[in-house]
Amino acid sequence: MHDDTATDAQTAQEPTETDRPDEFTVTPYDVEGTVDYDRLLEQFGADRLTDEQIRRFPDHPMLRRRVFYAGRDVDGYLDAAQAGETHSIVTGIGPSGPMHLGHVLVFYLAKRLQEATGAYVYVPLSDDEKFYAKDLSFAEIEAATRSNLRDLLAVGFDPERTRIVVDRLDADVLYPQAARVAAGITQSTVDATYGDPDNVGLSFYPAMQATHLLLPQLVHGRHPTLVPIAVDQDPHVRVCRDVAAKERFDVDKPGALLGKFLPALDGPGKMSSSSDAPAIELTDDRETVREKIMQYAHSGGRVDVDEHREHGGDPSVDVAYQYLHTFFEPDDERVEELAARYRSGELLTGELKEIAAERIGDFLAEHRERRDALGDLEEELEPYRLTGDERARLRPSVFE
C-alpha cells in the first residue's frame, strides 16, 4: 500500500508464464509461474475467472486475455450488469506524480464497462495517503493531483455516472464515513495486513480506503460493486469486505477483479516510477515513447540476429510484446501472429519494439488530444463531483 496505490493499473505477462514478478526473468517456467498465481489465489481465498464469467463481461482485451484473471463476488456484479440493475466500479489513484501508462489502463477498462452496461464509476484520489506514505509536500501532492485529474477527465467517462473524489477536497463527506469504518478496523488488522505503520495517518488510511470501496453503495444504496485491482493489492479489498460484513453497514461486500502487473520497461514487475527504467508517461510524445521502448524495453530476443533467426525469441519475457498483448494490440489473431513470428525468429526485437511504440504512440496521442482540449480544471471536474443531494446522504445529521 505505501509504495503504490491500491489501484495502479495492471496488465499481464502471458497467462502461461511465470507470474511471480520477482522471479519472472529468473525462473521463466510456465508451470511454476502458473502455480504461483494459483497459490496467491489460494492464499487470498479468491477464484480464477471462469470462461463463463469472461464471456459475461463486456468484451475487452484485458479480460479476454486474462490480464484480469481472478476475482471475488464477480457473479453478483455480472448479474446486476446484465439485469440492468445498479452496479459500480471503484478504481482510484494515489497522486504522487504524473500518471503513467501503467496507471491509466484500468481507467479505460472501467470506461468500457461503463459504456457497455452503465456501471457507476467511482474514482478516489488518495492525496492524504501519499502525504502519510511518502516524503512529499502537499504542494507536490496537489500538483500531482491536478495532473492526475486532467488524465482522468481525458479518459472520457460519462459525467452522469462517474464520481471523482479527492480525499482532502471531499473530506466533508469522506471523513464522517471513514470514522464509521475506522471503529470497525482494529490496529492489529492493519499491522498484520500492511506491517507496522510509520505514523497514525497510515494507521487510519485503511479506513479511508475502505470508505472509497463502499462509497457507491453509501450514495446509491446497497448494490454489487467491483474493484479492479492488482492481485497484490487484494488485502485492501479484504479489509473492506471484513468491515462491510459488520452489521452496522447495510452494504454488499465489494467484489474484486484481480489483475497482473504491467511490467516495467526493463522487465517484469509493476510499471512504477521507482523502477530503474523510466516509465512511459501519459504526456510522452511518439518520439519519446519510441526512444524509451528502444532503449529500455527488456527483450526476449537472442544475443544477435543470426541466433535470433535460428532459435527465435521468447515473447513471454519480451516487454514490447507484453504491452501489445496486454492491451495495445486489440486484435487477438494479430497478437498470436506476432508471438508466432517472434518465436520462429522471423520477427526481430527491434521490429517488435517498433510495432509496440507505434500502437502505444497512437493510444497516447488520442489521450493527449482529449487532455489538451480540457479547459479550467475546477470547471471541468465539477460535473464529476458528488452532487449536493449525494453529499447530503453522506454527511452527519447533527441538526436533525
Next chain:
Amino acid sequence: MHDDTATDAQTAQEPTETDRPDEFTVTPYDVEGTVDYDRLLEQFGADRLTDEQIRRFPDHPMLRRRVFYAGRDVDGYLDAAQAGETHSIVTGIGPSGPMHLGHVLVFYLAKRLQEATGAYVYVPLSDDEKFYAKDLSFAEIEAATRSNLRDLLAVGFDPERTRIVVDRLDADVLYPQAARVAAGITQSTVDATYGDPDNVGLSFYPAMQATHLLLPQLVHGRHPTLVPIAVDQDPHVRVCRDVAAKERFDVDKPGALLGKFLPALDGPGKMSSSSDAPAIELTDDRETVREKIMQYAHSGGRVDVDEHREHGGDPSVDVAYQYLHTFFEPDDERVEELAARYRSGELLTGELKEIAAERIGDFLAEHRERRDALGDLEEELEPYRLTGDERARLRPSVFE
C-alpha cells in the same frame, strides 16, 4: 482519553489536601497529597502557577483558589493578553451524553477570560472520538452533540471571537489539517501515550485532537494559545506540542493550564457519568440538585450530630464544601468562614449541603434560562461556526 474528554471541567480539592484522586479518602494527608501533585508536574515537566501568574490572569475563583494550579508556556499567553495581541483558548468536549456540572465550569472560565482580554475561544466537539472510544451509535452521539451545543451556546460566548467546531460536521477543514498533523505522530507515540488503541480511529484521533489545539493559529496566524485541561489530560497537549515543534508548522506550541478534578458526588475523583452516584446535570432543577446533593454528596462530617459538634467536620473531603470552594461560592471570605465553621462543628453537614445546593441551583437556573431562550439550533450555532474566509485558510488548495 478514551474514558473522558480532554476537556472535562476540572475543579479542586483544597490545594492542601491529598490530591491523588484514587487515594483521596484513603490517605487524606495534606503533605502526601501535595507531593503527589508536584510529582505529576515533575513527571510531566509542567510548572506550578506562580503568584505573579495568578495575579496576571483575570480574576476568577478557579484561578485564585488554584483549581487550575499549573501550566506550560502560560507567560506567553499572559503577555499577549496584556499587550492586547492575539491570544486564544481551546477547550472542548466529547459529546457522549448530556453535559454535567463537571463539564461546564471550564467554559465559564473561558468566557471570563474572553470578556476580560478578548481571547478567541475555540470549542471542538469530538463526535468522532466518542464513536471510536465508546459503544455508542452516531444517533446517540448526535443527540448528545445537539444537547452539548445548546449548553455551549447558553454560556454566552462572544460570537465574534468564538468558534465551535464539530469534528464530523467540520471535517472539510479539520481532516485536511489533521492529515498534516498525522504524518508527524508515530504510532509508537500513540501507543506509549494512550496505550494500544482498540481501533484505527483511536490511533488517528490524537492527530485530530492536536489539530483542535492548533486551530486558532491555523486560522488567525501564529500566536499564544492556552489549553485549560485536567492535569491527567496533559499528555494530549504534549503530543500536540511535539508535533507543533516540527518545522512544517508555523505555530507556537500550545500552552496548557492544568487543573484538578471536580469530585463526583460520592467522593473524590472526576465528576463523571461513570461514577456510581449520579452527576449533577445542567438540566437538573433546584429540587433535583438538592436531592442529589443530600443523598449522594460525600460528607466530611462526623457519624452523628453530637460527635460533629464536639470534633468538627473535615471540609477537605466534604464534596459539598469542595463544590463551594471550587467555584460556587465566589466570596473568598465566605468560603473560609464556611470551612472554619465546619471544622469547629458549628456548621452541620446538612446545613453545608443546603448552602451548596442553593448556590449550584442558582447557577443552573441562570444557565438553564439562557439555554431555554435558544431557538433553532442550527441558526443559533451559525454565528459561532468558522466563516467562509476562515474555512478557505484551512482547505487544501487543489485547484491553485
